[in-house]
Amino acid sequence: MVAIKVVSERNYEVKVDCDWLAELLPELTQRAHVAVVVSEKMSQSVRKLLPDQPNITLIEILDGEDGKSIESLNFLWFQFAHIGMTRNDLVLAIGGGATTDIAGFAASTWMRGIDWIAVPTTLAGMVDASVGGKTGMNSPVGKNLIGAFHSPIGVLIDLSWLSTLSDRDFSAGMAEVIKCGFIASPKILEIVSGNSLQELRKSRDVTSRLIAESVRVKAGVVSADFKESFTREILNYGHTLGHAVERDSNYQIRHGEAVSIGMVFVAELARDRGLINDELVSEHKRILESFGLPTTYEKSALPRLVKIMSLDKKNRGAGIRFVVLTGVGNTTRIDDVNDDEIFKAYERISV
Ligand SMILES: NC(=O)c1ccc[n+]([C@@H]2O[C@H](COP(=O)([O-])OP(=O)(O)OC[C@H]3O[C@@H](n4cnc5c(N)ncnc54)[C@H](O)[C@@H]3O)[C@@H](O)[C@H]2O)c1
Known part of the structure; x- marks a missing residue:
């Protein structure tokens, strides 16, 4: 324990x-x-x-x-x-x-x-x-x-x-574990890279280590910024588009599945801005897909998703704000993304 x-x-x-x-x-x-x-x-x-x-x-x-x-x-x-x-x-x-x-x-x-x-x-x-x-x-x-x-x-x-727990719910939870890896813990990415969903489900020891490390990441962040004035926002990695996808699907897509799609989207956005390289984008897809998580969404949904993200933005009283990586374990925020950038990044994750 x-x-x-x-x-x-x-x-x-x-x-x-x-x-x-x-x-x-x-x-x-x-x-x-x-x-x-x-x-x-x-x-x-x-x-x-x-x-x-x-x-x-x-x-x-x-x-x-x-x-x-x-x-x-x-x-x-x-x-x-x-x-x-x-x-x-x-x-x-x-x-x-x-x-x-x-x-x-x-x-x-x-x-x-x-x-x-x-x-x-x-x-x-x-x-x-x-x-x-x-x-x-x-x-x-x-x-x-x-x-x-x-x-x-x-x-x-x-x-x-x-x-x-069903495999689907286990995978959905893994999206948040993998998120903790990208924003703060290369150790998590190392563990998940060497394990499939079934291997992980069989190994209490590995699952326990992953949960403990993810809790450590979250505990560290919320202890530094309990009421989400700034630092805690990094936990929203993948959540800006993710929330919109969740809502657009009428909650048929699990929260973790939507966050998985959202993480690949922001990875594409960050690559287009020269913040991360192609390999890190591919690593997002490889790891998430290895746990059966979705990394694409409907092409025709973009206008609806932008509308939902804009509504969320209004609720927060700021521009559409994305948490992006500048490398594994390093985050920044961007809130000046234009429609063209959103369109280009979404093109690559949509089907
Ligand atoms: N408070 C926070 O900081 C925070 C953070 C992330 C998510 N959330 C919220 O958490 C909710 C999503 O949580 P969730 O993914 O656990 O979904 P959930 O609570 O809806 O549970 C998913 C399903 O799994 C079933 N279930 C629960 N335990 C089980 C078990 N041991 N074996 C078999 N089935 C089991 C549940 O009955 C349910 O049908 C959302 O409402 C989200 O907003 C809150």
């Missing part, structure tokens, strides 16, 4: 490759009330694992993005009231990023913020969503526009959850 410290509005540890239940036992016995938030898909398996104690209540919400809604939040508040949750009680979020996001947001709003612990069960949740203190929900005005910075008191990463 490796414990990685995160410095934020409250400091906490992310325990990688731990036994989540063994780690939780003291909390489960000390707290008067523990509200365990799970999605309907995970609830049966979680119920079987949890000790049968009167202070523990399992609360089931809808699975995936459907559960990240105002209806879920309302439901969670009512359930908290029904249980009699006070400032000293605990929310335990067990599930993928969608579940930990909404459970963390419910914890942030209940009595102006109570303790919560994240037990991520997807690779994306382990390396990304559960670390960094961003909680939130979806709404008609946009994805993740409503939320709060409210760090958990701990994150417990138990690799045994990954055995039931």
Whole structure:
């Protein structure tokens, strides 16, 4: 087990490759009330694992993005009231990023913020969503526009959850791991270059090392800039176009898959500006495709994607801003990209 410290509005540890239940036992016995938030898909398996104690209540919400809604939040508040949750009680979020996001947001709003612990069960949740203190929900005005910075008191990463994850979800999580490699960790790129998806899934040791290294990257960045004033933005590598692709596909494309497409796009953009060479662009494609991740998107989608990116831009009150590489582990931002540059780079990644 490796414990990685995160410095934020409250400091906490992310325990990688731990036994989540063994780690939780003291909390489960000390707290008067523990509200365990799970999605309907995970609830049966979680119920079987949890000790049968009167202070523990399992609360089931809808699975995936459907559960990240105002209806879920309302439901969670009512359930908290029904249980009699006070400032000293605990929310335990067990599930993928969608579940930990909404459970963390419910914890942030209940009595102006109570303790919560994240037990991520997807690779994306382990390396990304559960670390960094961003909680939130979806709404008609946009994805993740409503939320709060409210760090958990701990994150417990138990690799045994990954055995039931689909290859598609595992690969989607790998996109964020590979992203951490390009922006900050040549070591990650070295490990992923020598392993296929199936090899990785079979090797707990290699998976554990990759998760720990990715968490170290994210923990380092968010500890330096918790509220995303500048540094934290590098975690958005591949996300500008990625978010637009995700939305354009009506969320049929997984977040990680969209980020994969977005990373190849910004690599093309950076190459055109002379910031990186052809080899690094090819390395993006080779590594991402070796994990079954998409690196192309529909040619006819460009006007729609530009519109979505421009809307995002308006929300942030700045120009369309891309995080690009100047080399492995070195990033910069560009926000003066013209339509012609976007068109040329997109031509090369579209089909
Ligand atoms: N807060 C943040 O900083 C942050 C960062 C990145 C992503 N996110 C959010 O995370 C969400 C995406 O997370 P995700 O990719 O984990 O998706 P998800 O939570 O929707 O989970 C994907 C699917 O996997 C299932 N699942 C979960 N654990 C499983 C397991 N062990 N075995 C089998 N199936 C399992 C879920 O039930 C769901 O159907 C998005 O809402 C995104 O906005 C948040």
